[in-house]
Amino acid sequence: MAHLEVQPRKKSSMWIWLIIGLLIVAVILFFLMRSNNKDQSVIATTDTIASTSKPIVAADPDWNNVNFNAPDTQYEEVTGKGIVVRSNDQYTIYSLGENILFATDKSTLEGDADSQLKQIAASLNKRFPHAQIGVYGHADAKGTSDHNSQLAAERAAAVKIWLIQHGDVAENKISVHSLGETKPLADNNNAAGRQQNRSVEIVAFPGK
Structure with missing residues (x-):
């Protein structure tokens, strides 16, 4: 095998x-x-294209940090006695401190308020047609702090209503703010100073 x-x-x-x-x-x-x-x-x-194509939205105005001592500015359309215009690169302030807009402890517009506010409204519509508008109310130092804060808010609201009804300013562009007695425009120790403190300041914030 x-x-x-x-x-x-x-x-x-x-x-x-x-x-x-x-x-x-x-x-x-x-x-x-x-x-x-x-x-x-x-x-x-x-993602990059989407992020770069988003519209740039202007930040909301910082209404709590307005510098009311901004440098003075001259606008030819604002000629009213006592209207002071101040501005910086962020906003413009129209101050009515020397105009007697309100009686003591009242929030009803009186005196020469109409003619002064017409000038301001015309300037707002000319220079800041798309701006956000803040109306700040002041009060003198008489009365309690809470009462003056409420009174100042009512004064600012009265100016807001005027701007809507007579100044051709859109309601949704205007906000109301109260300074009460905290930032006086003049000396509260005399009658003339207290008159100036019964007033408002209007701030136009154009944004970017």
């Missing part, structure tokens, strides 16, 4: 197929990662 010698299977062929398989997996992973990077790049580009 012939003796058959069985040769063991060579292991080298297994290693070749294993290497080929690993190369195939590596190629597949490479293309998957490349495709994912492209998707991320598209998303990032889209």
Whole structure:
């Protein structure tokens, strides 16, 4: 009987197929990662375009930090005695401190208020047609602080109503603020000073 010698299977062929398989997996992973990077790049580009295409919205006015001692400004349309115009690069202030707009402890406009407010309204519409308008009410130091704060708010509201009804200023552009007796325009220790403190200041905030 012939003796058959069985040769063991060579292991080298297994290693070749294993290497080929690993190369195939590596190629597949490479293309998957490349495709994912492209998707991320598209998303990032889209986000950048979206963020840069958003409209720039002006910040709301900081009504609590108005500097009422801003430098004086001259507007040719404002000629009324006692109207002082001040401005900086953020807002313009129309002060009616020397005009007697209100009687003691009253919030009803009186005296020469109409003619003075007409000049201010005309200036607002000419120079700041799209501005936000803040009306600040003042009171003299007589009475309690709470009472004067309420009275000043009522005076500012009276001017707001006038600007809407007679000054052609849109209601949604006007806000009312009370300074009460906290920022007097003149000396509260004499009658003339207290008269000046029964007044308002109108601030136009154009934004950017």
